Amino acid sequence: MQIFISKSLVFFAVPKTGTTAIERQIEPRADISLRHNPAIKHIRPQRFNRFLEPYVLKHAPAPLIKMALMREPLDWLKSWYRYRQRPENLGRSTSTALVDFNQFVQEYLGDDRPDYANLGSQHRFLTLQNGDLGVTDLFRYEEMQQAVSFLESVLDQKITLERNNVSPQMDLKISPTLLKELQAKRKADFDLYETLST
16 A cells, blocks of 8 residues: 555555555555555555554545456456466465365355465455545556556646566466356455446
8 A cells, every 4th residue: 555645545455466666666656555465555444544544644635545456356366366377386385286266266266265265355455444435546457557547637747667576477266157256256356447438
């Protein structure tokens, strides 16, 4: 998470949405930078509103712009699966090296998830307890340039992204039946994604 008090901007780091590349470009100008520890870096809007927003609002010159990116839900799971396939993860309980993608998704949708499939959801990250969206500006990861242009406008700076945190390329398939189950059980994620402009 990056906070720019003079610009009244909060940039939320939704996991697996390319935020590391953006943060590396904008972090030098941030007044407050929460990074390294995932629990801190990936603070949700709900928690920000409770603990940090009162302080930031005292010093920001305008209502806060709360910005984030969201990835297409199936692609988000593919990204997590690939990320957890990396060699440095071998032997850990979070490694997906010994499971195929369909098993990974099935475990993710189950009640008793193994560590490698123990993920939250983008919808849960982005929404408040009352169900309202916790950000003012939400962009599709797949349309990164729109998000970058928005940030360039707000921060009045040029942003050139470099590829960071890149996972191995894989051709991951999901069975039609499992895809339907995913779409049903994570309907809130798919619905939220579909509301975003293209």
